[in-house]
Amino acid sequence: MRRFLHLYVGELRRLIKYKIVFFSLLVSLIWVAIVVLSDKTTAVALVPTLIGMDAGMMSIILLGASFYFEKQEGTIHSLLVSPVPVAQVLLAKVLSAISAGLVSMLMVAGLAWIVHGAAVSFGWMALVVIVMVASHTAIGYVFILISKDFMSMLVRIMGVLLLFYVPAILVPLGIITEEWLWVALLSPTYAGSFLLESLYKTVSSGLLAFAALYLTAIAGVIYPLAVYPRFLRIAVEG
């Protein structure tokens, strides 16, 4: 446990030193400004989307940037020949991405509450952010690990995320109707946003359970079966 905490704190320190946290906070500040300057109705509508973007898209980009720095510097090699299991190294990285997502969540949802009185259960919201970051970073890692460099990873991720954002456009336009909402929930990004929205409005509990289980399953399946073996291979090959 001591080593895992050391890895986690080290990862956070590294993200700060490499200014990755700085850019993450900068993006969060932009979201905060949007929320503060909006009226209450708009702010409540925007908060789930903005937090969802941070927990989804931003967490992947931050993790990708961090990974390519590390690959370039060969430090994964150095970690491999230490007594720390690779699974813990991966977990520390995911946990640091979750931490960044939670900070952003507290800033955005907190300010919405303070300025507009948009009350929300921060505990449940934190759980949603954790599940969302875990599932999106699992998908993100697959693309990070198959891409040769940061730019090609970014292009791939953007393509996939655009696809994931399609339901977020089709549902409000009424193209995807209520009875087909479960199809929209197959997009992990929409499923995450749906969970976040459920904190501000009443939604179907069946769909809520589906979205939560679906995102948890994504993280639970992709990390051990796809991410871990490939991460290990790349770490060994250097």
Place this chain on the structure above:
Amino acid sequence: MNNVFEIRNLVFSYPGKPEPTLKGLTFSIPKGTVFGLLGPSGAGKSTTQKILTKLLEGYSGEILYNGKDLRSFGKPFYEDIGVGFEMPVHFNKLTALENLAYFAGLYRKTIDYEALLRTLGLYEARNQAVGEYSKGMKVRLNFARALLNDPDILFLDEPTNGLDPRNAKIVKDLILNFQNQGKTVVITTHLMGDVEQLCDEVVFITNGKLSEIKSPRDWKLQYGKKEVAVEYLDDGGLRREVFPMERLADQPGFLQALSHPVETIHSGETSLEDIFIRVTGESQNA
């Protein structure tokens, strides 16, 4: 003498490659020695080292580490070993101290790495970001990283590559000091001067196969010519004569040559560079 590693019939193939990279290696690494694993690029040295450091699995054959199957060791194995990579393995935006503190936190026991930085001439630059270090400084920091956990076995890949003679000597002295504590070093390098100064035993690996294991001296005796070449001045001109090494003092020609002003005397000892080329060349042609 106890063997730290005993390797028997080690065969390893990379997925998708038709031919095995290692073709039945059998050798032992005695405890307390500096063991040189030499060979041309792509011969299988790194693969062997990666297997011995448990970075690669899926091999056939047997590897015993301190008498036990290497496969039976988990992550605590890395408490025992230190690995010095050829390429830098540090966070460039962190200082040398921050880097070492980060990696030190992953081990049960660590050395006084500030003292080591002093010995390696990096103490003044300890709070400088590693990205600003010269190549030589990064190589020395890599060495510090390998020693960080006070290991029993040190695996070093080109430990003095890119170092000036003064710093190379510091690193070599540290390696010998490490060995003097009864610890073992496995070294791969292309610098034959280092091999000669450091290694007790040397094995050449070519095309996944091993040569015999010998000390640098024995390799030189095997491949060197048993002769002495004398250059001396005679009638104002330079003359060169070669004499067989056997019963040198009984050879009148040799004694006659020594009666002249001698410019140079060389034995027919060959260099390790030549031996490297001949052994690895012979293996490739075999």
